Amino acid sequence: MTTHITSSTRLGKLLLAHQHVLTTAESCTGGGVATAVTDIAGSSAWFDRAFVTYSNEAKIEMLGVKESTLDTWGAVSEPIVEEMxxxxxxxxxxxxxVSISGIAGPAGGSVEKPVGTVCFGFADSAGWLMVSTQHFSGDRSEVRTQAVEYALTILCDYLGERS
Structure with a gap:
């Protein structure tokens, strides 16, 4: 995850400046955002915990995702990352x-949700909420790497605009 050092370092400085503490809820990235931010020395001042909720059961048990939402929309959807x-x-x-759920591949894609489809949720305690769906290309590792970088970038951009 050394490719994310610059973004993670910037995010840490912004979180500290705005007195925010981050948590992550990750599925397809398997804790990649958490790894990227905890690679930075001193991250305990601005990072609380990570939820790696790869299975639907974990999403329900650990994050309170509704089974009905999973049944209606599927795990890779904006309603799910919002609940996450x-x-x-x-x-x-x-x-x-930040929450992330997607299809990193090489299998698991469909016409509606091809491999490389990744949904993101972002929120803060002041009421900011944003969800988005991105489509990345490449193999499993490349999709996951791009997803982690996208998450770090959006968080940095949001906090940077508030400076």
């Missing part, structure tokens, strides 16, 4: 969160 990000805030001591 809000659940991460609720079940942590953090003031800012």
């Amino acid at each position: 990000v809000l659940g991460a805030l609720q079940h942590s001591n953090a003031t800012m969160a």
Whole structure:
């Protein structure tokens, strides 16, 4: 994850400046954002915990995702990452969160949700909530790397605009 050092370092400085503490709720990235931010010395001042909720059961048990939402939309959807990000805030001591669920491949894609489809949720305790879906290309590792970098970039951009 050394490719994310610059973004993670910037994010840490911004979180400290805005007195925010981050939590993550990750599925397809398997804790990649958490790894990227904890690679930075001193991250305990601005990072609380990570939820790696790869299975639907983990999303329900750890984050409070509704089974009905999973049944209706599937795990890779904006309604799911919204519930994940809000659940991460609720079940942590953090003031800012990111959630990620996607199809990194090489299998698992469909016409509606091809490999490389990744949904993101972002929220903070002041009421900011944003969800988005991105489509990345490449192999499993490349999709996951791009997803982690996208998450770090959006968080940095949001906090940077508030400076």
